[in-house]
Amino acid sequence: MLEILTASLAFFASLEVLIALAVGVIAGMIIGIIPGLGPSVGIALLIPITFSMSPAAALIMMTAMYTTGVYGGSITAVLCHTPGTAASAATTEDGYELTKQGRGMEAISVVTVASVVGGVFGAICLILFAPALGRLSQMFSALEYFLVACFGLLVVSGLTGENRAKGIFMALIGLLIGCVGMDSITGVSRFIFGQLWLEDGLDSTPILIGLFSISQVLILVDRLISGRGATIVDDPAAGLQGKRWEKGLTKKLAPTMFNSSVIGAFVGFIPAAGASIAAWISYSTAKRASKTPEEFGKGSIVGIAASEAANNAACGGAMIPLFTLGIPGSPVTAILYGALLMHGLLPGSGLFIGEQAPLTYAIFIGFLLANILMGIIGVSMAKQLAKVCLVPNSLLVPIIVALAVIGTFALSNSMYEVIIMLVFGLIGYLMKIYDFEPAPLVLGVVLADILEANFRRSLILASTRGGLISYFMQRPISIIIVLIIVMFALVPVIMKVMKKKSAA
Amino acid sequence: MNKQLHRDVWVGALLFAFSVWVLFMAINISGQAAYLPVALSVLMLVCAACIVLNGLRQTKQAGGNFNYTMTLRGGKEAFLFMIFIFLYYFGFRFIGYWVTTPIFLVFTQKYLKVKSWITIALVTVLYTVITFVIFVVILKLPIYKIGILGPYFRIV
Numbered sequence: 207m208l209e210i211l212t213a214s215l216a217f218f219a220s221l222e223v224l225i226a227l228a229v230g231v232i233a234g235m236i237i238g239i240i241p242g243l244g245p246s247v248g249i250a251l252l253i254p255i256t257f258s259m260s261p262a263a264a265l266i267m268m269t270a271m272y273t274t275g276v277y278g279g280s281i282t283a284v285l286c287h288t289p290g291t292a293a294s295a296a297t298t299e300d301g302y303e304l305t306k307q308g309r310g311m312e313a314i315s316v317v318t319v320a321s322v323v324g325g326v327f328g329a330i331c332l333i334l335f336a337p338a339l340g341r342l343s344q345m346f347s348a349l350e351y352f353l354v355a356c357f358g359l360l361v362v363s364g365l366t367g368e369n370r371a372k373g374i375f376m377a378l379i380g381l382l383i384g385c386v387g388m389d390s391i392t393g394v395s396r397f398i399f400g401q402l403w404l405e406d407g408l409d410s411t412p413i414l415i416g417l418f419s420i421s422q423v424l425i426l427v428d429r430l431i432s433g434r435g436a437t438i439v440d441d442p443a444a445g446l447q448g449k450r451w452e453k454g455l456t457k458k459l460a461p462t463m464f465n466s467s468v469i470g471a472f473v474g475f476i477p478a479a480g481a482s483i484a485a486w487i488s489y490s491t492a493k494r495a496s497k498t499p500e501e502f503g504k505g506s507i508v509g510i511a512a513s514e515a516a517n518n519a520a521c522g523g524a525m526i527p528l529f530t531l532g533i534p535g536s537p538v539t540a541i542l543y544g545a546l547l548m549h550g551l552l553p554g555s556g557l558f559i560g561e562q563a564p565l566t567y568a569i570f571i572g573f574l575l576a577n578i579l580m581g582i583i584g585v586s587m588a589k590q591l592a593k594v595c596l597v598p599n600s601l602l603v604p605i606i607v608a609l610a611v612i613g614t615f616a617l618s619n620s621m622y623e624v625i626i627m628l629v630f631g632l633i634g635y636l637m638k639i640y641d642f643e644p645a646p647l648v649l650g651v652v653l654a655d656i657l658e659a660n661f662r663r664s665l666i667l668a669s670t671r672g673g674l675i676s677y678f679m680q681r682p683i684s685i686i687i688v689l690i691i692v693m694f695a696l697v698p699v700i701m702k703v704m705k706k707k708s709a710a
Numbered sequence: 711m712n713k714q715l716h717r718d719v720w721v722g723a724l725l726f727a728f729s730v731w732v733l734f735m736a737i738n739i740s741g742q743a744a745y746l747p748v749a750l751s752v753l754m755l756v757c758a759a760c761i762v763l764n765g766l767r768q769t770k771q772a773g774g775n776f777n778y779t780m781t782l783r784g785g786k787e788a789f790l791f792m793i794f795i796f797l798y799y800f801g802f803r804f805i806g807y808w809v810t811t812p813i814f815l816v817f818t819q820k821y822l823k824v825k826s827w828i829t830i831a832l833v834t835v836l837y838t839v840i841t842f843v844i845f846v847v848i849l850k851l852p853i854y855k856i857g858i859l860g861p862y863f864r865i866v
Contacts, residue, residue: 240844251849369718371760375725378754382732382747389743396739396747420795424788430822431787600822601833604815607795611802612811612841616851621803628799632792639780640721658746 211333214567217262218575226256226263227572230270231579237271238278241415241606241613244291245275246537253545261549262565266572268545272538273328273521273573274580276481277321280514281584284313285594286438286606287422292410293481293520295648296489296513298418303505308439310592315450316510318584320463324515325577327467328474328522332529333570337558339475339526345683346476348663353687354476355657358483360694361490362646369641376637377646383408384654391662403622410482410651412614412627417644419610420631425638426599438595438602450588455507462492462508463515470516474523480536481520482652486645488516494698522573529553529566714774718765726758794818806857812838 217223230252237248248271256264279290284301297317304313331339362377386397387407398404429435466488473484492512493502502509525542527533532553534540546553557566594602614627634644668677678684729751736747768776794817801810815834824830845851846865854864 247849369761369764371757371764375754375757375761378750378757382750382754385747385750392741392743394740394743396743397735424785424792427791427822428785428788598824600819600824601829603822604818605833605837607798607818608811608815608837608841611799612807612845612851612853615807615853615856616845616849619852619855621799621856624799624802628792628795631795635785635788635792639782639785640717662742 210563210567211571213564214571217565217568218571220260220263222260222263223266223568223572226259226267227270227576227579230267231274231576231583234271234274234576235278235281235580235583238275238280238290239282240616241282241288241290241419241610243613243616244279244411244538245272246541247616248275249538249541249545253541253548256545257548261551262568262572264549265542265545265551265569266576268542269525269569269573270576270579272525272542273321273325273518273577276517276521277318277325277514277580277584280317280321280517281314281591283418284317284510285310285591286419286602288419288606288610289414291482292414292648292652293485293517294513295414295418295482295645296485296517297510299503299645300506300509302422302438303503304507304510305438305592305595307505308595309505310439310595311450311588312452312507313510314588314591315585316455316459316507317514318581318588319451320459320466320511320514321518321584322577322581323463324467324470324518325521325580326574327464327515328471328519328525329570329574329577330522331471331475331519332522332525332573333567336526336530336570337555339530341530342475344527344531347681348660348667349678349681349684350687351476351656352660352664353684353691354473354483355653355660357687357691357694358487358649358653359657360691361486362649372642373646376642376644377650380647380650380652381654381657383413383647383651385658390655390659403620407655408626408651409617409623410648411617412623413630413651414648415610415614416627416630416632417634417637417648419606420628421634421638421644423603423606423610424631424635426603430599430603436598436600438597438599450585459508459511462495462511465495466492466512466515467519470519471523473516474520475526476523480524480652481517483649484520484523485513485517486649489513491694494694518577525570525573529557530555714769716765716768716772716776717778718768719762720765722758722761722763722765725761726755729754729758791818791821794821802856804857806859806863807853808838808842808863809857809859811841 234245234248237243238245249268252268252271256267276291276293279294280297280301283289283294283298285305287298287302289295289298301313301317304310359377362373384407386404388395388405395405426435469488469491470484473487474481489509489512492508493499496502496508524536524539528539528543530553532543534543543553551557551562551565556562610627611624614624615621617623637644664677665674668674671677671680732754733748733751736744736751739747798810798814801814812834815837816830819830819833846853846863854860
């Protein structure tokens with residue numbers, strides 16, 4: 207192992223590899239910042255560009271773009287309430303609240319540090335445990351994917367806001383939106399109203415941009431016209447008063463960042479789960495574990511650290527089944543799979559032994575270095591980035607709208623996506639007026655397909671193995687996941703009872 | 711009487727009616743594909759009923775004096791701006807992005823009370839040039855296919 211790692215370091219003596227690493231990091235951050243565009247679009251664009259490059263340089267550039275693209279999406283989530291991808295949605299509320307309080311620089315720094323911690327943790331898992339974890343991920347099937355989605359759904363209970371019925375209603379609407387289009391098992395069309403373009407279903411990204419970005423733009427317009435706020439921050443004079451890193455923050459955030467990195471890497475390596483589910487689960491877990499859960503959604507630094515560490519750790523986790531088994535669990539890893547094949551690397555055990563092993567580990571080390579470089583750039587630019595909160599809303603609003611429109615169009619070169627985004631922008635604004643939380647809806651949309659398709663697949667599998675209960679009992683991982691779900695649901699109840707008893 | 715009820719009562723009632731409509735559509739889906747939509751719409755009905763009940767409870771507690779942070783009437787400016795955004799969408803759809811966007815940027819900045827024409831011009835030109843470079847020159851996005859003036863902005 208040590209020999210292979212030493213041999214893989216030799217790749218970094220090449221100027222081409224170092225330039226590829228730097229370009230991947232910077233381009234990923236820029237791509238992530240533009241609403242709608244994310245790492246999948248960025249990596250897809252890199253494929254023809256990297257065709258003539260060496261495999262090490264090309265794949266290091268792409269994996270660097272993967273992790274920094276997720277990070278870039280969180281910068282706009284914090285500063286403009288505009289998450290670049292679904293993975294950054296969990297960061298939006300708390301990050302934006304901090305920006306409004308004039309603590310944008312601190313929020314960006316926490317996002318950066320947590321992303322680096324998560325990213326580095328994911329990279330270490332990739333380097334040290336990839337083959338072993340790869341074998342574990344092979345043990346997951348439709349039933350386990352379904353149970354993970356159920357776990358994600360349980361997270362909704364922590365995101366419902368003050369009115370639980372409204373939050374659950376929104377989650378159900380999200381799941382219903384996920385049902386739109388052709389049913390993946392039977393091929394029956396649902397809720398398409400004769401519109402063929404709806405057959406493919408609704409993508410979560412335009413919905414996300416509409417709900418978070420456009421609705422926030424409307425609020426900014428309202429505040430601006432009524433003279434209640436010319437900038438994002440309530441008090442522009444105190445706009446950049448916060449520090450990058452307050453004293454004691456490391457001690458406060460370290461446990462959350464570590465726990466979230468573990469959750470992120472674990473959820474990430476389950477094919478089909480992904481960074482967004484990892485971020486929500488981690489956010490909700492941190493909220494449940496917190497002594498001050500009421501701060502979540504109102505500018506909680508712990509909340510930001512939880513979701514950010516998880517979504518970046520999930521990037522490393524998602525590459526484990528890709529490299530070890532050739533299973534791409536998300537659109538980004540599917541594109542990376544194509545890139546691996548294009549550069550003559552066939553995913554599987556062959557990548558970890560023999561001549562190809564140093565190259566494989568060089569890609570993993572490149573991924574690790576990309577996370578560190580991202581941290582250096584992010585922290586050093588935090589003050590400059592935070593100045594966005596001082597830009598007058600009268601300039602910011604038109605730019606956000608125009609960028610949201612073009613970014614959404616760029617998703618699939620379709621005007622239908624743009625109209626969906628605008629309609630959900632209006633719905634998002636109405637939701638704000640009537641106190642409905644957008645987060646459960648987004649989570650519902652993300653989970654719908656995984657939940658339904660895998661449940662029905664597992665029913666089909668179970669029918670050949672003596673029914674669902676018997677099939678479930680034959681799968682130890684399913685039993686473990688169910689136990690985790692039960693624990694997750696019961697721990698707050700037990701804690702409450704214990705608190706009551708100790709108070710009495 | 712209307713003013714004496716908390717707005718959640720009406721919102722819940724509206725969502726209940728919506729859920730009934732969804733349930734009606736879900737029942738008409740054939741085979742296994744109907745299971746989840748039917749289950750979801752039934753749960754939506756339950757939640758909508760809970761929202762109504764919660765609204766009634768709040769009505770009783772507040773005694774008709776409600777203090778809403780945001781209202782439909784208070785959001786007039788926002789709705790007007792949403793109309794501008796939809797007009798921008800139609801401009802993009804039928805005329806073209808690179809013609810409609812500068813017009814939208816200039817108009818909305820002026821509407822949002824930016825006083826300096828130099829600032830307006832600078833923001834508009836910078837945004838248009840930067841996005842043209844990113845989306846057309848680098849990303850090769852086929853924006854030229856949209857709108858009657860779109861083909862004039864196709865990069866050679």
